[in-house]
Each structure stands twice: as structure tokens, then as C-alpha cells.
């Protein structure tokens with residue numbers, strides 16, 4: 001994306017010179033000049049597909065608040081200098097202070113930074129902030145975004161020759177008129193599967209799905225994202241699924257369905273659903289889930305006897321390795337590398353990598 005912005009910046013500069021020279025020409029006496037060359041001399045992609053060195057660098061976290069934890073995590077994000085941040089819901093935890101939240105974000109990251117939103121349960125029905133207000137004060141900054149920003153959208157980054165398709169959805173969340181329908185074959189289910197299938201059809205190297213609520217979790221909550229919807233993401237081998245909601249950090253092994261695992265069942269564990277259990281995995285074998293509900297607001301405990309624990313490679317909560325922080329991801333056409341970066345005063349680390357075949 002930085003590349004495309006840079007290209008557009010040069011294009012604008014070129015256009016400005018062009019306009020200036022046309023103006024000067026018009027002011028001077030003498031025969032009209034031949035038409036100037038079109039400004040296509042500005043750098044253009046010369047190859048089809050992704051260039052080998054295009055990197056998409058993004059951060060992601062949810063459950064933020066407006067306190068010192070949020071500010072410390074935003075300082076980490078600012079220091080990492082990503083191209084965009086996925087804010088995975090639960091922003092201000094209070095109605096009427098949406099602008100204060102937005103000012104905190106733009107004060108740390110700048111007004112042009114793509115701080116990309118998907119709603120949490122605290123602002124979806126307006127009771128502790130209103131997603132409509134957040135969308136107004138932190139509007140979409142990704143060109144070509146499709147869908148409804150803040151609730152259900154996808155965008156390819158960079159817009160031309162993309163490396164990542166980001167798909168953000170809102171299952172398991174109460175809106176003013178109740179939850180949105182993500183049941184099998186509903187419009188929103190099909191919208192999601194079309195976005196995933198479309199990325200594959202367009203040979204976009206990576207598909208990252210984000211939503212506020214997780215399904216599998218070692219914290220407080222059960223499968224709010226929906227068992228069928230979550231298994232659909234695994235069946236389709238989405239590379240990485242991100243969430244917040246449970247105020248913990250947890251990152252799964254690569255999970256897969258197949259002949260020996262018909263589908264993952266919440267609140268249970270089957271080793272047959274593990275595709276790869278080390279931190280270096282290969283694309284297409286399954287899906288990695290990460291919950292980063294540690295964007296600034298208080299932490300929840302890890303349930304150390306949670307039956308889903310066998311699915312996870314790393315976890316952190318109030319009672320075990322507590323940490324606020326962010327996920328930090330770099331994706332190229334051949335490799336997706338992710339790590340947890342703790343905020344000041346915390347020491348948790350985690351990293352994993354998915355390579356393309």
C-alpha cells in the first residue's frame with residue numbers, strides 16, 4: 001500500500017507540474033505547444049502479480065478503552081510503523097466519548113493512518129459508544145474497500161497486485177435489531193465465502209479474517225462466533241483468523257478439518273483437528289486463530305483446565321503471563337510472519353510463521 005500511495009503521490013506531483021506548465025504556456029505568447037506527454041511516465045507496475053519485495057505490514061488488537069493501557073499499546077503500534085491496524089472492536093467502553101477515543105488514536109498514529117475498524121459488542125448497539133460515531137471519526141482509509149465499513153467489509157492491500165485480503169465480519173454480536181444472520185447459506189455467510197473464494201480466484205496470497213468474537217477461547221467466553229461459521233473458515237483454509245472480546249492473548253496451532261476431523265466442536269478437543277503444531281507452518285494445511293483482546297483494557301483469567309487448551313500454542317491472561325500488546329504481522333507473496341509485541345512493562349512473546357508452498 002505504501003507503494004501505491006507513493007505512486008499516487010508522484011502522479012499527483014506530476015499532474016501538478018503538468019497543470020503549472022500548461023498554465024505558463026497559456027500565459028506566454030507564441031504558437032501553441034504540442035500536447036504534453038501523458039503523465040504515464042510515473043512509475044507503474046511493470047509485472048503482473050505481486051512483486052517479490054512487496055510487504056504488507058499490519059498490526060491487530062481489540063478491547064482497547066481510553067486508559068493508560070490503550071495509550072501504551074498505541075505507542076507500541078506507532079513504534080512498529082505498520083501500514084495499517086485492525087482494531088477488532090470494543091473501543092471506548094463508554095457512550096459519548098467516541099471523539100475522545102478517536103482523538104487518542106489519531107494523536108498517537110496521525111490522522112491519515114489506516115486504523116481500520118470492526119465493531120465490538122460494546123458499540124454495536126450503541127450502549128457503550130456507537131459504531132456509527134467511531135466510523136465517522138476514524139473513517140476507512142483503504143482504497144477499494146467493499147461492503148459496510150465498521151461491520152462487514154473486505155479490502156485488498158495493496159489495492160493493485162494485492163498481497164493480503166482482509167475480511168472483517170460481525171457474527172455473534174448484538175446490534176440494535178439483534179444479531180446479524182451469519183447462519184449457513186444466509187446472505188452474510190455467502191458474502192463471507194464469496195470474499196474468501198474471490199481472494200483465491202484472484203491469486204491473492206493471503207486471506208486474513210477478523211471479527212470481534214472468537215469461537216475457541218481459554219478465557220471467559222464460549223463459541224460466540226458460531227460453530228458452523230468458524231468451521232467454514234477452517235474448511236476454506238483461511239490463513240489467519242483474528243479476534244478480540246476475551247481479554248486474553250491466545251494463538252492456536254494450525255487447525256484443520258478433514259476425514260479424521262469432521263469439524264471442531266467447541267468445549268472439547270480432538271487431536272485429529274491439529275494440522276501442524278510447531279510454529280512454522282505451510283499454507284493450505286489449515287487455519288491459525290489468534291485472539292488479541294489485550295489492546296489496553298483490563299485482562300481476564302485463563303481457564304487452565306479449558307478443554308480447548310490442546311488447540312492452542314500460546315496463551316496469556318491476568319493469571320498467566322499477563323500482557324497488553326499487539327499482534328504484528330508481515331506478509332509477502334511467500335511468507336507470513338507474526339509475533340506478539342508486548343506493551344511497556346510486559347514481557348510476553350510469541351511468534352509464528354506460515355510459508356507458501
Ligand SMILES: [Fe+2]
Pocket residue numbers: 063090120245246247
Ligand atoms: Fe471487550
